Amino acid sequence: MPPRLPYICQRCCAQSIVKQALRHAHSTTHPRRPLQLAIIGSGPAGFYSAYRLLKKLPDARITMFEQLPVPYGLARYGVAPDHPEVKKCTETLETVARESPTNFNFCGNTPIGTGPGSLPLTTLAPHFDAILFAYGAGKDKQLGIPGEGLTNIISARAFVGWYNGLPEYAHLHPDLQAGETAVVIGQGNVALDVTRTLLSPLDELRKTDINEETISALSESKIRDVKVIGRRGPLQAPYTIKELRELMHLSDVGFAPPPEAWDDLLQAPLKKLPRQLKRIAELLQKGSKNPVQDSSKAWQLGYLRSPAAFLSSDGTTLQAVGFEQMEYERPLSELLSGDAQTDLNNLRAAKVKPTGRKTSVRADLAFRSVGYLSEPLDGMQDIGVPFDSVRGVIPNDRWGRVIAPATGEQSTGFPGEAYAESEGRHTGAIDEKVRRTDSGISPEAHHVAGMYCAGWVKRGPTGVIASTLDDAFITADVIAHDWESGSPFANNDKESGGKGGWESLRREVEARGIRHVSWHGWEKIDAVEKERGRERGKVREKIRRVNEMLQVIDS
Numbered sequence: 001m002p003p004r005l006p007y008i009c010q011r012c013c014a015q016s017i018v019k020q021a022l023r024h025a026h027s028t029t030h031p032r033r034p035l036q037l038a039i040i041g042s043g044p045a046g047f048y049s050a051y052r053l054l055k056k057l058p059d060a061r062i063t064m065f066e067q068l069p070v071p072y073g074l075a076r077y078g079v080a081p082d083h084p085e086v087k088k089c090t091e092t093l094e095t096v097a098r099e100s101p102t103n104f105n106f107c108g109n110t111p112i113g114t115g116p117g118s119l120p121l122t123t124l125a126p127h128f129d130a131i132l133f134a135y136g137a138g139k140d141k142q143l144g145i146p147g148e149g150l151t152n153i154i155s156a157r158a159f160v161g162w163y164n165g166l167p168e169y170a171h172l173h174p175d176l177q178a179g180e181t182a183v184v185i186g187q188g189n190v191a192l193d194v195t196r197t198l199l200s201p202l203d204e205l206r207k208t209d210i211n212e213e214t215i216s217a218l219s220e221s222k223i224r225d226v227k228v229i230g231r232r233g234p235l236q237a238p239y240t241i242k243e244l245r246e247l248m249h250l251s252d253v254g255f256a257p258p259p260e261a262w263d264d265l266l267q268a269p270l271k272k273l274p275r276q277l278k279r280i281a282e283l284l285q286k287g288s289k290n291p292v293q294d295s296s297k298a299w300q301l302g303y304l305r306s307p308a309a310f311l312s313s314d315g316t317t318l319q320a321v322g323f324e325q326m327e328y329e330r331p332l333s334e335l336l337s338g339d340a341q342t343d344l345n346n347l348r349a350a351k352v353k354p355t356g357r358k359t360s361v362r363a364d365l366a367f368r369s370v371g372y373l374s375e376p377l378d379g380m381q382d383i384g385v386p387f388d389s390v391r392g393v394i395p396n397d398r399w400g401r402v403i404a405p406a407t408g409e410q411s412t413g414f415p416g417e418a419y420a421e422s423e424g425r426h427t428g429a430i431d432e433k434v435r436r437t438d439s440g441i442s443p444e445a446h447h448v449a450g451m452y453c454a455g456w457v458k459r460g461p462t463g464v465i466a467s468t469l470d471d472a473f474i475t476a477d478v479i480a481h482d483w484e485s486g487s488p489f490a491n492n493d494k495e496s497g498g499k500g501g502w503e504s505l506r507r508e509v510e511a512r513g514i515r516h517v518s519w520h521g522w523e524k525i526d527a528v529e530k531e532r533g534r535e536r537g538k539v540r541e542k543i544r545r546v547n548e549m550l551q552v553i554d555s
């Protein structure tokens with residue numbers, strides 16, 4: 001039995017769910033050469049898939065493509081600096097590189113697409129039996145309201161990337177001296193990460209891997225009051241109790257309750273709430289141990305407010321955020337049935353509607369935190385891979401097989417949900433032909449041979465790293481089963497010849513002038529970052545610019 005890897009779920013990612021997906025697939029195994037697989041994306045979806053697949057197919061050959069010179073994606077650039085325990089998931093890819101050096105190849109600094117300096121999919125695809133798209137969600141959603149182009153309005157994704165050292169945002173320079181009040185629109189965990197970073201004591205942040213440029217900017221910040229505002233109620237907001245508790249426990253930071261009474265917002269006795277929601281309600285009502293009047297900084301939650309406009313008297317600089325008041329479509333008390341699971345589902349899904357009443361909140365700085373967005377890679381259509389631009393996913397059969405619509409049919413994909421969360425949702429198997437019609441995909445739709453997806457580009461930008469692990473393992477299991485069972489791949493001749501993988505592609509990459517970075521190159525960057533961190537008494541100091549990363553490799 002292989003050694004237990006830290007933070008790998010012992011449920012083995014819903015094996016029974018995977019068995020449902022495979023039950024009616026081909027069961028005859030054939031002698032076969034090693035699978036040549038390209039994984040696009042080196043974040044959690046990519047590295048968990050690689051880890052799992054090499055457990056299922058130890059002789060597989062995996063090449064992982066990443067547009068940056070460094071791996072880990074969201075685990076490196078999206079996890080809050082003060083959550084080091086979450087970042088330990090990167091040990092998964094380290095294990096793959098260490099234990100399977102002849103089976104795994106990292107190809108960093110290699111963007112996939114049709115632009116200058118990129119590797120086209122039409123060039124990549126002929127060298128592999130299969131491609132796994134695991135590149136996540138690289139953009140943030142827009143609100144689409146008036147004034148969104150004013151200065152001092154920043155996407156939460158950009159701000160998180162900035163304080164985490166993402167090269168894309170190395171030159172962001174948010175104006176943290178614009179004033180004392182910041183408004184965060186949205187109430188998910190990313191919104192709370194932004195709030196915590198703005199308010200946390202610098203001595204605590206200095207111990208993390210947050211970059212020194214951010215520390216310098218935060219040390220000069222004038223922000224003392226952060227208002228976190230969302231369109232739903234306290235029982236529907238997508239934050240977790242862990243993130244709420246961390247904010248409540250910040251030293252010298254007080255919590256101001258919302259303007260409305262808690263009874264009006266909760267609309268149900270605590271004793272009747274499901275346990276999960278009861279804990280959240282109790283924490284909110286208890287508040288912080290630091291009274292607002294005795295604290296140097298404060299934060300506040302605002303509910304049932306939908307952003308309507310960013311306001312400015314000069315048409316340039318943000319001065320306030322306009323909101324429309326919302327209300328529940330039905331009183332929450334009417335949604336209670338007495339069954340805990342039913343009540344949890346009903347309360348979490350409670351709908352709101354606009355009232356027409358308008359309010360505004362003064363703001364010197366605003367952060368838009370309403371979700372991430374996946375986009376298609378240039379050239380995907382050239383290799384037969386569709387993209388559902390409405391839902392922001394690659395259409396798939398819920399198990400990770402890419403599905404193309406019938407001729408003339410518009411691609412609709414599947415809803416952006418965590419498909420593997422509940423075994424009870426999935427009944428029956430899905431083979432190369434999609435038999436189900438309740439998904440919005442017709443029975444004539446088919447699996448694009450050798451094409452798979454995992455992570456946010458598969459199910460939508462929802463869930464945490466743990467749910468991405470489940471999702472990636474399921475896709476990896478399906479790839480392994482399809483390969484061993486004789487399902488069609490990009491190259492159906494499994495006994496002889498075959499694809500050359502990275503070894504045959506490498507010459508074309510170099511001919512295009514792409515400076516690809518190997519795992520050894522990443523290890524040199526890693527060592528320098530850790531050394532710079534030790535000099536500052538922290539885990540690492542990230543290198544924020546690609547050209548500097550490449551200089552480190554050359555040194």
